[in-house]
Amino acid sequence: MQTTVLTDWQQFMALTTQLDGWAFRGQQNAQWHLESSLTRYMRDYVGDRLQWRQREERAIRVFRRKAHNFLAHPDLLKDDLRCLALMQHHGAPTRLLDFTKSPFVAAFFALERAIGDAAVYALNTPALWNSRALPKANPTLTRDVIDPRAHDNFERYFFSNTNEILWSGEPTEMDDRLVAQSGTFVVPGVIDKPLQAILEGYESHEELLHKIVLPERIRMDAMKWLYRMNITNASLFPGLDGLARSIAVELEIVWSGMVVPVAGSPN
Template sequence: MWKEIKIESWHEFNDVISHLHYNEWIFRGQRNSVWDLQSSLYREIQKVIHQPTNTECVTIENKMVNEFYSSSHLYSSLEFQAPTNGNEKDWINFRLEPLSVMQDYGTPTRLLDWTCSPYIAAFFALDGAEDDFSIYALNVKEIEEYDNNRYGDYFFHYKQAIFSPETISELFIFSYDPYQKNERLRIQQGVFLVPSVINKTMDDILKMYNIRGNKMNGNDVTYKLIFNKENLQDYWYKLKQMNITHETIYPGLEGFCRSLKLHILL
């Protein structure tokens, strides 16, 4: 379902992404082009449970979230207040917001990191790449419209149901932009994709969206740009000219120290 495009030059990359509207598309870079799109939580659980059920995955997720709620105040001033107005959107944000913080600081979660910038996605695809690497592009506007049409007013109800230990039968994804953003998320123009179940890959879920080729309702929705590792150094040059380096992607001393390894490449 992903339309694969071999990228042989920076010019070809710019030509492809120039047609993808900023407010409709999001991007994810992966340093190996053969990797599946799956959450870090699903990947880690599979190491200890063969073919885990969604109920098992959600139970583990809830244990981690509860421990985070109980002790995160020891390390951060962030507060997570349960909504009192009964608003479904606020309640969903309350459940997802700790996951976004946990993800940023190294906890495996159901969330998948994406960005609104194809160039920042290129940075993450390049960083650590030893083989051909890739950038996924997804039209979240079309995905959202499809779900709004098939679920209607029940969509928020289904979003709430994903946190229940019982297995949810509906397969869908939705984008999530946290109310509280940290510095790193803002710098990286980050956004998350949230799967309705944890024990499925992104491709498994996207099969439910009636995508033919890479189109849905006549519109492009999926691309996979595959880059040749032989041009890796040239792509780093291009990103550095745009001031996209570790120093600008990661705030503070961490980013500066990470950026020093570019002296090996450039």
């Protein structure tokens, strides 16, 4: 994995232009591994890794048994990828990793609450899509073969937790948040290894993963650029919750020449 430590925000814009078609994920701490919320939760609270597979299966089973009470169309729970996407959307730990096709959306998620160096990971999804990168252990497991949207494929290739593979893509039907964020998912075949380790088992003549470190000193410049591009919580999370979350940035973004209202003014 190649790592680039940025000197300024303009370098980020130039670099990501070269990564056309790749997928991006922002993380607010540059030291964090590239791993799912499920992996982090299991590592912190379930010490016996031999139980991880059964714990994941039980969590999904519990969600399916109860979530229908809150859904207008409960049939979507029968689709494994859509069920996991729904769990992820509402805050449950899952094996899905949120990525986006926009490097700027990824940068926002990396920087919004960062208090030190943050990072954006760029994944060469075109190589994975076009079979230019294949698992050395079993090169027959192409993206089309393991597609978790196909019937029984999640059970066969992912829930078994034995295949060191990655799949990237979206459910057949996308919710409003996924659309607003230009979102996509990366689905690992094992939950006890970070994505970097899984990709080490892939054969490819191309770079598959690039880590871009965003130093703390460039955060304010970057956040102002993103604000101008209308990349805020209000635009990324449609609804009142997104608007309320976006107010935090309003507390820190101050433009030069801004008029400070006097006491009692409507502003």
